Amino acid sequence: MAHGHAPQGPASLPGVANIVAIGSGKGGVGKTTLSVNLAVALAQLGYKVGLLDADIYGPNVPLMMGSTRQPKVLPNNNIEPNLAHGVKVISVGLISPGDKPLVMRGPMLHQIIRQFLQQVEWGELDFLLVDLPPGTGDVVISLVQTVPLTGAVVVSTPSDVSLQDARKALEMFHQVNVEVLGIVENMSHFTCPHCHQEIDIFSKGGAERTAAQFNLPFLGSVELDPEIRRGGDTGMPLALAGPESPRVAHFYSVARQIAERAMAISGKAENIFEIS
Numbered sequence: 001m002a003h004g005h006a007p008q009g010p011a012s013l014p015g016v017a018n019i020v021a022i023g024s025g026k027g028g029v030g031k032t033t034l035s036v037n038l039a040v041a042l043a044q045l046g047y048k049v050g051l052l053d054a055d056i057y058g059p060n061v062p063l064m065m066g067s068t069r070q071p072k073v074l075p076n077n078n079i080e081p082n083l084a085h086g087v088k089v090i091s092v093g094l095i096s097p098g099d100k101p102l103v104m105r106g107p108m109l110h111q112i113i114r115q116f117l118q119q120v121e122w123g124e125l126d127f128l129l130v131d132l133p134p135g136t137g138d139v140v141i142s143l144v145q146t147v148p149l150t151g152a153v154v155v156s157t158p159s160d161v162s163l164q165d166a167r168k169a170l171e172m173f174h175q176v177n178v179e180v181l182g183i184v185e186n187m188s189h190f191t192c193p194h195c196h197q198e199i200d201i202f203s204k205g206g207a208e209r210t211a212a213q214f215n216l217p218f219l220g221s222v223e224l225d226p227e228i229r230r231g232g233d234t235g236m237p238l239a240l241a242g243p244e245s246p247r248v249a250h251f252y253s254v255a256r257q258i259a260e261r262a263m264a265i266s267g268k269a270e271n272i273f274e275i276s
């Protein structure tokens with residue numbers, strides 16, 4: 001039998017029920033902020049959660065999760081992910097810390113994504129969230145060539161510029177046959193702490209309209225909140241306030257919807273086949 005040349009198709013990761021990518025098209029719209037807060041929210045809701053920082057060129061997950069120590073290499077050469085706020089975390093930023101930019105060619109990038117999926121001891125996970133880099137490129141292709149994705153979430157601010165790139169991200173997921181679970185609007189509006197009036201900074205509602213145009217679920221909006229930024233900069237995601245806190249109700253609502261949709265697609269949920 002011929003060996004060594006068989007094309008390797010995507011293979012699911014044993015023990016990992018759902019893999020959900022979070023993308024945006026445009027950079028700086030809060031994709032990583034959403035990823036860390038959703039990971040924490042899902043963990044607080046009782047799910048087993050992993051977070052893979054696939055933003056190879058600008059890995060911000062370690063800072064935002066407050067976990068910067070080098071992960072342990074196990075005797076079998078596999079990597080043990082760091083545990084932060086109940087979430088298993090892996091990032092290039094943990095392996096090559098500091099401010100040096102990582103210069104990489106395509107094949108190396110593909111290799112890193114594969115390693116992060118297959119050589120990290122994720123164990124049993126309900127959800128592995130993958131924080132994608134901005135743009136519509138190589139990382140997604142490496143990802144879909146390596147593992148079957150349950151679906152993707154697209155984050156956008158309501159500005160036309162951000163939405164234009166979000167549409168490209170939607171098109172890209174379509175091209176690689178990844179189902180989009182829905183769109184989230186970040187930095188939707190700002191509530192003035194003094195007069196309590198809503199200030200419409202990026203033209204609220206744009207992401208919801210785009211979702212309707214594409215016949216996709218709108219998962220909700222997250223407002224511009226200095227506490228969210230502070231949480232990111234201090235490694236204490238605001239979602240740690242818990243499911244009962246009104247200030248982070250938006251994160252929990254989005255997290256619950258993603259969980260439901262992902263489990264409905266994969267059929268992997270403890271109670272999905274329950275007969276009542």
Ligand SMILES: Nc1ncnc2c1ncn2[C@@H]1O[C@H](COP(=O)(O)OP(=O)(O)OP(=O)(O)O)[C@@H](O)[C@H]1O
Nearest residue numbers: 027028029030031032033187223224225228229232
């Ligand atoms: N809803 C929000 N309220 C306040 N600040 C926010 C909010 N969302 C994101 N930010 C802040 O905006 C900045 C950019 O966010 P973030 O790094 O999450 O974006 P990104 O889309 O992942 O960027 P990139 O993909 O280019 O790395 C961060 O400083 C973050 O704390």
